[in-house]
Amino acid sequence: xxxxxxxxxxxxxxxxxxxxxxxxxxxxxxxxxxxxxxxxxxxxxxxxxxxxxxxxxxxxxxxxxxxxxxxxxxxxxxxxxxxxxxxxxxxxxxxxxxxxxxxxxxxxxxxxxxxxxxxxxxxxxxxxxxxxxxxxxxxxxxxxxxxxxxxxxxxxxxxxxxxxxxxxxxxxxxxxxxxxxxxxxxxxxxxxxxxxxxxxxxxxxxxxxxxxxxxxxxxxxxxxxxxxxxxxxxxxxxxxxxxxxxxxxxxxxxxxxxxxxxxxxxxxxxxxxxxxxxxxxxxxxxxxxxxxxxxxxxxxxxxxxxxxxxxxxxxxxxxxxxxxxxxxxxxxxxxxxxxxxxxxxxxxxxxxxxxxxxxxxxxxxxxxxxxxxxxxxxxxxxxxxxxxxxxxxxxxxxxxxxxxxxxxxxxxxxxxxxxxxxxxxxxxxxxxxxxxxxxxxxxxxxxxxxxxxxxxxxxxxxxxxxxxxxxxxxxxxxxxxxxxxxxxxxxxxxxxxxxxxxxxxxxxxxxxxxxxxxxxxx
Numbered sequence: 029x030x031x032x033x034x035x036x037x038x039x040x041x042x043x044x045x046x047x048x049x050x051x052x053x054x055x056x057x058x059x060x061x062x063x064x065x066x067x068x069x070x071x072x073x074x075x076x077x078x079x080x081x082x083x084x085x086x087x088x089x090x091x092x093x094x095x096x097x098x099x100x101x102x103x104x105x106x107x108x109x110x111x112x113x114x115x116x117x118x119x120x121x122x123x124x125x126x127x128x129x130x131x132x133x134x135x136x137x138x139x140x141x142x143x144x145x146x147x148x149x150x151x152x153x154x155x156x157x158x159x160x161x162x163x164x165x166x167x168x169x170x171x172x173x174x175x176x177x178x179x180x181x182x183x184x185x186x187x188x189x190x191x192x193x194x195x196x197x198x199x200x201x202x203x204x205x206x207x208x209x210x211x212x213x214x215x216x217x218x219x220x221x222x223x224x225x226x227x228x229x230x231x232x233x234x235x236x237x238x239x240x241x242x243x244x245x246x247x248x249x250x251x252x253x254x255x256x257x258x259x260x261x262x263x264x265x266x267x268x269x270x271x272x273x274x275x276x277x278x279x280x281x282x283x284x285x286x287x288x289x290x291x292x293x294x295x296x297x298x299x300x301x302x303x304x305x306x307x308x309x310x311x312x313x314x315x316x317x318x319x320x321x322x323x324x325x326x327x328x329x330x331x332x333x334x335x336x337x338x339x340x341x342x343x344x345x346x347x348x349x350x351x352x353x354x355x356x357x358x359x360x361x362x363x364x365x366x367x368x369x370x371x372x373x374x375x376x377x378x379x380x381x382x383x384x385x386x387x388x389x390x391x392x393x394x395x396x397x398x399x400x401x402x403x404x405x406x407x408x409x410x411x412x413x414x415x416x417x418x419x420x421x422x423x424x425x426x427x428x429x430x431x432x433x434x435x436x437x438x439x440x441x442x443x444x445x446x447x448x449x450x451x452x453x454x455x456x457x458x459x460x461x462x463x464x465x466x467x468x469x470x471x472x473x474x475x476x477x478x479x480x481x482x483x484x485x486x487x488x489x490x491x492x493x494x495x496x497x498x499x500x501x502x503x504x505x506x507x508x509x510x511x512x513x514x515x516x517x518x519x520x521x522x523x524x525x526x527x528x529x530x531x532x533x534x535x536x537x538x539x540x541x542x543x544x545x546x547x548x549x550x
Contacts, residue, residue, distance in 0.1 A: 072085045100138050187235055214235055230325045237331050374520075
C-alpha cells in the first residue's frame with residue numbers, strides 16, 4: 029500500500045512567498061520577471077550549462093511561483109494591465125514557460141484587485157464590437173464589485189486596525205456591547221524628534237467620529253424616508269433600529285424607496301487613516317496647569333481635520349468635496365449628543381433610580397390596569413397606590429406635571445401613557461412567555477423602553493432638580509467649597525472610572541459640553 033494514499037493533510041499554513049504571491053503596485057520589471065522570476069547569470073556560469081539555460085539557475089521569485097498551489101494576488105491591477113494579456117492561457121494550460129523549451133507547472137488562483145480605472149482600460153476598445161482585442165481577456169475575468177463599508181461598527185474596527193495594527197475580530201452578544209467598542213478611546217505611542225516616545229490619546233468617541241463621517245459620506249440620500257437624516261440611516265444600518273426617546277423603530281418600519289447607491293463612493297479609509305495619523309503628530313494649542321490636554325485628540329479635532337483636508341486631497345472631485353463638507357453638521361451634532369450623554373450620566377451616576385423603585389412602579393401600574401392582585405411585604409393584599417405612581421411619573425420620568433392629575437388620579441394623557449408605554453411592553457413579554465407562568469416580577473425592566481430610559485438616562489432637568497446650586501458657567505474654574513466644585517470633582521472621577529476617559533479627556537469633554545449648555549442655563 030502506498031503511504032501517500034493513507035495520509036491526509038489536516039492543516040496547511042500558507043504565507044506570502046510560500047503559497048501566496050503578491051504583486052504590488054510599485055513592483056516593476058519585464059513581464060516574465062514579475063510573473064515567474066528571472067535568470068541568475070552568475071548561477072548559469074557556476075552550473076556550466078554549456079549554452080543551455082538550466083532551470084536550476086532560475087530564481088522562481090515571481091508572483092506565480094510564490095503563489096503556486098494556492099493564491100496569486102495582483103494589487104492595483106491597473107498598474108500591471110500589460111501582464112493580464114500574458115496570463116491569458118495560464119488558467120487553461122496551467123503552465124508557463126521560463127524560456128524556450130523550459131516549462132513550469134502553475135496551479136494558482138488569480139485574484140486581481142483594482143479601482144475602476146482597470147475597467148476603463150479593459151473597455152477602451154469596446155466600441156469596436158466584435159473586433160475588441162481585449163475580448164478574450166475580459167471573457168476570462170470573473171468580476172466582483174465591492175463597495176465601501178456602510179456599517180459604523182465595521183468601519184470603526186477597520187480604522188482601529190489601520191491605526192494600531194490590531195487584528196482582533198470584534199465579537200459581541202448584543203449591540204450594547206458593540207456600542208461600547210465603537211466609543212472606546214485609543215492610545216498610540218508616538219516617537220518625538222528627540223527619539224523619546226509619547227502617548228497620544230484619541231478621546232472616547234474620536235474614532236467613532238471618524239468612522240461615522242466616513243460612512244455618512246458613502247450613503248445615498250435620495251431614498252431617505254421623511255424625517256430622517258444620513259446619521260439616522262447609518263445608525264439603522266448598523267444597529268437595525270432607531271431609538272427616539274423611549275420609542276424604538278425597527279429597520280423594517282422604514283421605507284427606503286428606490287434603488288440605493290450606498291457605498292459606491294465616499295471617503296476611503298486610507299484618507300481617514302492618514303488624517304488621524306497626521307493629528308497624532310500635530311501640536312494642539314491648548315494647555316492645562318496639571319493635565320496633558322495637548323496630548324488628547326478630541327472628536328471635534330478629528331471631524332475638523334477630515335473636513336479641512338478635503339480641499340487638498342487629490343482623491344476627491346470638486347463635487348465630492350462640496351457634498352462631503354455639507355454632510356458634516358449632523359455628524360457633529362450626533363457626536364456632541366454622545367459626549368453630552370456621558371457627562372450627564374457621570375453627574376447623575378450616584379443619583380440613579382434604583383431598580384426596586386422602578387419595579388414597584390411597574391407592579392402598581394400593572395395591577396392598576398389588570399386588577400392583578402398586589403401584596404405588601406406582610407403578604408397582605410393592597411390596592412395600587414395612585415400617589416406612588418404619580419410621584420414616580422413626575423419626579424423620575426419627568427413626563428408629567430400636577431395639572432395632568434386630579435388629585436392623585438391620572439387624567440387621560442397619563443392613562444394613555446401607562447397603557448401604551450408600560451402595559452403594552454408587559455403584554456408583549458407575557459405573550460413571548462405564554463408557555464410559562466407569567467409574573468410581572470419576571471420582566472426584564474430594561475426590555476421596556478420607557479423604563480430603560482429611566483434606569484439608564486437623565487437630562488439637564490434632572491441635574492437642575494438634583495443640584496439646585498449647580499452653575500455650569502463656573503465649570504472651568506469653579507469657586508472653592510461650592511456645589512459646582514463638588515459636582516465637577518465627582519463627575520471627572522466617574523468619567524475616568526466608569527466611562528473610559530482619562531483625566532485630561534474628561535476635563536476637555538466636560539468643558540466642551542458645559543460651554544454649550546451654560547448659555548441656555550436658567
